[in-house]
Amino acid sequence: MVKQVAHVRAGMLLVAVCLRLQADAAGMLKVDGAQDGGGGGGGDVDTISHSLVLVQRLEALLVQGNASDVSLRVETPNADEVKVIQAHSLVLALQSPAFEELLLGRNSSTVVLRESSDCAAVFDKFIRYLYCGEVSLRLDQATPLHKLATKYQVLVLQQGITQYMTQNLARDSPSGHVAGWYEYALQAGDATLRDSCLQYLSWNLSSVLQSKEWVTISSQLLMSLLQRSDLVLQSEMELFAGLEAWIIQNEPDGLTAENALRAVRYAMMPPRELFRLQTQSSVLARYQESVRDLLYMSYQFHSASPLQMAKHFDVNCSLFVPRNYLSLAWGAPWVINNPTRDDRSTSFQTQLGPSSHDASKRVTWNALFSPRWLPLSMRPMYTETGAMQPTRVEGGRPRIIITPATSSADFAGVNFQKTVLVMAQQRGRLVVRHVYNFHQSTEENGDFLAEADLHRRASEYLVDSSLVLHIVVKPLYQTLIAAKN
The missing domain is CATH 3.30.710.10 (Potassium Channel Kv1.1; Chain A)
Incomplete structure (x- = not known):
């Protein structure tokens, strides 16, 4: 009692x-209010805080x-x-x-x-x-503060720190922090933070592979990354080199190493690189039996046409699906100066397909960027006289159209997916902020650059007043299933 x-x-x-503190503050309010010289009419409400x-x-x-x-x-x-x-x-x-x-x-x-x-x-x-x-x-205090906010059920602080972490993924730190935040989010059940970390690591994997943080990631995170098709990196060879470094550093059990090596898409490597791996990689030499079937299928893939391959193998498995490779054989960078002003266009070439059978074949692509294109759903089609209305209007949305310069019989059975990587400047670093996939036009997405606000000079999507993009063309063989016997 x-x-x-x-x-x-x-x-x-x-x-x-x-109450005393509030009274003191209220007294100060009155003094400040008197100094303002009075308010308006009886119906006006003024706030002094x-x-x-x-x-x-x-x-x-x-x-x-x-x-x-x-x-x-x-x-x-x-x-x-x-x-x-x-x-x-x-x-x-x-x-x-x-x-x-x-x-x-x-x-x-x-x-x-x-x-x-x-x-x-x-x-x-x-x-x-x-x-x-x-x-x-x-940065190093974010996780323990998030733990305390979670433990003591301070929801607003918990959400605030999650937002802080998602906004600071690109920050420099001595040993890296994104992988650690991912592991914590996984343990804490914070889906927002977990997905943000995984997306950042996937879309900026080239820089992550070069960091000290890479060899410290867990086997679970490693497999989550290896299984994704939206990884942004120079080539599959770059990914194998990173995986090899991770295996040498961590010395995982045999099953973990084998599963990781089987997630590599060897068919996306030219035969000369496959030969070099087989003769020079100590990791591949140790586990070659576990990936022998994948290497064999990859050599077959490079020696025959995709149409012939489709008659005997499932070309829709991940082995034959390209990732977002930055190599010039797969696309081209595109820097658009003053992107709110006029339509812009560019042309570039890519290899017809990842197979060596198509290595000498090139496809020329035309790309058109329009800063103010009215979406199809909002577009009036014809006037009373029957003439088509103009489709570029003030207030329209940005749009990119990518089409081949010529048609070819070689395109039969190949479905080209286009991917636009949109860069943004965060904490002084250029990072991939958005990835848009489409077949011909970004209008298929409906949200292309919807939040970019390119008219605002301080927009994080503008680098020295320019929009920095990278276009990737990914040949997919999905339509060849019908050709199988």
Whole structure:
């Protein structure tokens, strides 16, 4: 009973302090309001806010420990670090349902909290957020703060840190941080953060492969990446080199190594590179039996036409599906200066297909970029006289059309998927921000550059006032299934 009375008195004291702070702020409001020289008519409502003063005084309340009614004793698992924070039950319970439940069941003015070392190191920042509604943090502090926000059910902070992490994937850090954030998100069940990290790693894999972070990723993340067709990298050979480095560094069990090596798309490598791998790669020499069938099919793929291959093999399996290769054999970069002004066009060539049977065959492509193209669903087709209305209008959406310069009998059975990689500048680095797939026009997507706001000079999609793109043409053999006997 005595403890309950003490708790009530402490709560009443804190309420009194808060009311005093609010009264002081209100007094300041009146003074400031008088200095403004009066308002408008009787129906007008003006707002003058000095909430910052109230926040500053609440922070002082935490720092000085005035009217504190609870001591938070933060201990690490080995109890080698102890941090004591004088706090106020009313504030803790107001901000955190977990704290509210914890404080209701306590039988002492001291509450012992056991936290991991990384969480204990930022616990004072976490408590300060409960008083002030803001937190300053570094990249390495994001995960422990997210853990605390999750544990104590501070949903707004949890969402805020998730947003901070997704917006700072491109930040430089000594040993990398995206893979670590992915592993944490997977464990914590944060689907938004997990998907954002996986997408960033997939779309910027070339730079990730060159970082110190690559060889530290888990086997689970490795397989998640290897199975994707939207990886952006120079070539499949670059991916194999990265996988080889990962296997040498981590020395995984045989099954893990074999599964990873079987996820490589050897058919996307020219025969000369396959020969070199078989003679020079120590990793492939060790596990060659596990991928012998894939190498054999890849050599067959390069020696015969896709049409002949389709009569005997399933050419729709991942082995024969290209990824988003940046090599000039698969597409071309395109920098569009002042992209809001006029239509632009460019031409480039690609290899007809990844098979060596098509290595000498080239396809010329014409690409047209229009900054203001009215979507088909909004387009008036004809006037009263029967003439077609113009389709480029102010307020229309950006659009890219990619078509072959000539038709060819070699196209039979080949379905060309076009991919536009849209770069953006984040934290001073050029990264792939969006990937759009279509067959002829980005109008098939409906959301091409919908959020780019190219008219705004500060748009992250503009690099020195230019739109930086990379076009990839991916030949797919899906239509050849009908040719199988």
